[in-house]
Amino acid sequence: MQNSRISLDETDSRLLAALQRDAHLTAQELGEALNLSASQAGRRRQRLESEGLITGYAARLDPARLGLTVQAFVQVQMARHGTETAAAFSRLVATRSEVISAWTLTGEADYLLRVYCEDLAALNRLIHQVLLTHPSVARVQSQIVMDQFKPDAPLPV
Structure with a gap:
């Protein structure tokens, strides 16, 4: 992950907000x-792309219309930590594919996964037949989303 901050003027910020x-x-x-x-x-957009500030463009899909009813x-x-364990x-x-994003964390849990599944049975299979069968996984805890009242938002620029 690149940590160097890119300096933006007001026009760059407005351009990024508009593109988001x-x-x-x-x-x-x-x-x-x-x-x-x-x-x-166009030149400003190209500069922001070449500087790595804009990393790509994607369509936002409706998970429910795709049959993904459980988030x-x-x-x-x-249970064990180490470079190879983390890599595996x-x-x-x-x-x-049902894991759409993943983070490493501080605290009790080592990882947080955001998943979309067709139904509870698919979530159960993911947890019990995939995650818990990994030799280094000690514990899995899930929280099922009841409602997402604020959709994923653009980054503040």
């Missing part, structure tokens, strides 16, 4: 929103 709301904006539309020419807006956060506590667990998580 709608990544389909053309250079012309960005220019109009920022009071710049289309070429100036959960799964805490994983390891990371490889396992990378193979599982």
Whole structure:
């Protein structure tokens, strides 16, 4: 993870905020929103991309319309720690499409996984047949999301 902070002026911040709301904006539309020419807006976007501040563009999908009715956060506590153990667990998580994001943590749990599953039975299989069968996993605790009242938001810029 790169830790060097990139300095942004107000126009860069407004450009990033606009792109987080709608990544389909053309250079012309960005220019109009920022009071710049289309070429100036396009060059700013390209600079922010090349500096690694914009890391990609993606569509947001509706999980329920895809049949993913269960969202959960799964805490994983390891029995053993070490470089190879962490690498093996990371490889396992990378193979599982239902795990959409994962973090290492301080505190009692070592990992936090955000997962989407078709139903409770699929979540149960993930926990009992995949995670708990990993040789270094000691404990798994899940919290099922009842309602997400604030959707994933853009980063504050």
